[in-house]
Amino acid sequence: MAKEFHNDDVVLDIKDKPKALPWLGLSIQHLFTMFGATVLVPILVGIDPGIALVSSGLGTLVYLTVTKGKIPAYLGSSFAFIAAMKLLMSTDGYPAIAQGAITTGLVYLIVSLVVKKIGSAWMDKILPPIVVGPVIMVIGLGLAANAANNAMFNDGQYDYKFLLVALVTMGITIFFNMFLKGFLGLIPILLGIIAGYLFALLMGIVDTQPIIDAAWFALPNFEIPFVNYEPKFYLSAIITMAPIAFVTMTEHIGHLMVLNKLTKRNFFQDPGLNRTLLGDGLAQIVAGLVGGPPVTSYGENIGVLAITRVHSVFVIGGAAVLAVILGFVGKLSALILSIPNPVISGISFILFGVIAASGLKILIENKIDFDKKKNLLIASVILVIGIGGLYVEAGTFTLSAMALATVLGIALNLILPETSRSEKA
Template sequence: MATTPREGSDYQLRARDIPVGAQMLFVAFGALVLVPLLTGLNPNVALFCAGCGTLLYQLLTKGRIPIFLGSSFAFIAPIMFSVKTYGVAATTGALAAVGVVYAVAAGVIRARGVGFLQRLLPTIVTGPVIMVIGLILAPVGVAMAMGKTGDGAAVLFPEQTAMLVSFFSLAVTVTVAIYARGMLRLLPILSGIGAGYVLSLCLGMVDFSAVAAAPWFAVPHFVAPSFSLDAMVVIVPVAIAPIIEHFGGILAVGQVTGRDYLQDPGVDRSLLGDGVATALAGCLGGPPLTTYAEVTGAVALTKIYNPALMTWAALTALCLAFVGKLGALLQSIPTPVMGGIMLLLFGAIMVVGLNSLVREGADLMEPRNMVIVALIIVLGMGRMTFSLGGLRLEGIGLAGVAGVLLNLVLPLPRRRE
C-alpha cells in the first residue's frame, strides 16, 4: 500500500493543463467508443456519459482520485443479447439498475467493510465469470472478422477482403501493444482501428454518405430507459465482476500517486461515484462506466498526478459529444476492422480472469474450487437458462449467481495438519 503522496497529487484546476487533460481522453478514446460501436449504442451518447460521469465521480470523491470513467467492457455480451432481445430502452434501464447495485455495494462496504464483499465475491467466483465474458463473445468477433454481422446471419463483405482488413487491424494492434514506446504504447486499440480504417478506405469498403449528411453540431441521441425485469436479470448479475475490478483500479492508481484511496476518500465513496455515473449513463442511453486502466497508465507515464486533468478530459468528452459528424464517422468503420480488434480484445478479457486465478494461487484441482469454476464456465458458455415464476436467469447472469451461491454453500476445504 502506497503511503507517500507524490508531488502534485492534489486537485488544481489550471488552464495550462487543458492539453494534457485532452490527451487523457485521447488515451481512453478507442476503448470508450468501441463498446457502443459493438453493442449498437450511440458513441456520442457514450462520450457525453463518460464526461458527465467522470465529473460526478470527482464530485462524490471530493476531487481526490485521478480517474477517468469510460465504457465498461464487462457488459458487452449481455448488452448485445439484451438489445437484440428486449430493445435499447429496456437494456439501458437494466444498465441504470446496475448503477443502483454499485450504490448498494458501496453502502455494504461502508457498513461492513471491504472484507465482507471480498468474502462474498472472492477471486474463485469473479475470475471464471470474467473468463466467461470473454469466451462467450468469441463467436461474435470471429463472425465480424470474416465480414459477417455479429450473429453470422448476413455477409457484409467478401470473406477474403474482410479477413485481410481484420488481420491487418489485429497485427497493428499487437505490434503497438508489444513494441511501441511512450504514449503510443497506451493506444494499441486506437492505432489498430486507424490502420484498419485506412486500409478499408483503400479497398473501397467505407461509405461516407452518412458522414456527409450528418450536421457538425447535433445533440446526442439520448434514449429514455424502460424497466424490464427480464433485461435486468440478464445484465445486473454481471455487476459482480466490475465491483471487484473497481478495487483493483483504485489500488493501481493509489500505487501510482502514492495515496491510500481505499481510506481517503474511501472505496465506498469511489464505488458510489461509479454507481451514480453508471445509473446516469443508463438513464441517458449510454453504456455502463468503469475506471480506465489505460488512463492510469498515462498518469504514471506523464508523472502528472493532478486529479483536475480528468476534469479537462471530461469537459473535452462533453464537447466532442455534440459533434454530429464524429459519431457518423465512427459508425462508418467497417465491421472487419472492429472484428480484428475483437479477436484480441475478447481473448484478453478471458486472460484477465485466468490471470486473477493464477495470481490468487488457487488450486483448481481442489474439489470445491473445481466445482465452482467448472459450473460457472459450463453454465455461462452453454447458455443455460433457469426460470422460476417471473425470474429468468441465463448465460453470464446465471453463471455469476451460481458462483456466488456455490461459494456460500460449499464448505471450505479442511486445512491439512
C-alpha cells in the same frame, strides 16, 4: 500522515497528470475504444447516439468525482438493459426508459448505503482468488465469440475482406505495442484503430457517405423531464429495469477486481465499495435525466489501461470531456461511427485477451492448487458457464452469463467443503 501509495511499475499512475499533447492522444484512445459499444446501445433501442455520448461523458465525470479521482474507470452505455429498454420504447416511449434508468440508479444508492453501514469485509470471504480469477477471465472472454463473428461475417455472410482487416488491425496493433517507444508507445490502440481504418478504406468496406452528409454541429435530441416531456409514474418501467441493477452490480464488482489487480490497490477499501456504487448510481440517474441509456464501467477501457500501463484518471476524465463535446460534433461522431466492425474486432482480440490473462495471473500468483477438487470444480463451472453464454431469462429480466457464473462460483465456494471425501481417504 502516511505517504500515498504510488505504483512505480506503470508509465502513469492514477494521480499522475500527463503533458498536454500526450494527454489528448491518450484520452482520444479511450474515446475510440468505448465509442462503438456506447453508441450501439442507443442505436438498437432507438435513442439518439449523441445523447449516449454526452451521458457517458457526464456519467464518467460524476463517477470520478464521487470516487475522489481514485479509480480510472470509464462508464459507457450498458448492454444489460437493451431488451428491457426496447420493450419500454415500444410501449411507453423514452419517458419510461428514463424512469427505469433513474430507478436503477436509486437501487445502487440504496445498496451503497447498506454497504456503508455494514462495510465490505465480507468481500474477501465471498470473492477469494479461486472465484475472482476465473470471473475476470470470463469478463475478458465472454464477448470473444462476438468479436470473432464481427471479424468474419458481413450481414450474415462470411467475408474474407472482413477477416483480413481484423487480422491486419490486430497484427499492426501488436507491432505498435511491442516496438514503438516514447509517446507513440503509449497509444498503440489508437494507432491500431487508425491503421486498421485506413486499411479498411483500401479494402472498400468503409461507408464514408454518412460522414459527408453529417452536419458539423448537431444538437443531440435531449429528453429532459418537464422540458421535453411531462413525467408520470411507470410501474412497468420500475418492475422491468430495477432488478437488472443487481446484474450490473455483479459486473461493477468484477471490473473493480480487475482494476484492483492492475493498479495494485484495493478499491473495495479505498475509496470503498459504497462510494463506487454511489458513483455508478448517480451516473445512471444523470443519464436518465438527459435522455441517455443507463451506463456501466467498460471492460474495453480497462484493457487499454492494462496494455498501455497508463492508469491516470486525468486521461479518463479527458476522454469523458471529449465524449461530451463529440456529442455535439456531427461529422466527428459520424467518422467514429463509420469504423467497421472488423477493425473493432481486431482491437478487441487484444483487449479482451489481456483482461482474461489478468485473471489467469491471479490464479498463478496465489498458487491456486487445482489438485484440490473444490478449486477445480469452482473454476470449471465459472469458465464454462460464463464463456459458454448460459443465461437465465424470465420475461424481460435476464441474468447474464457473467452474472450467473459469478453467482454460482460464489455459492460453490461457500457451500463446498475444503476437502472432498475421496481426498480425505
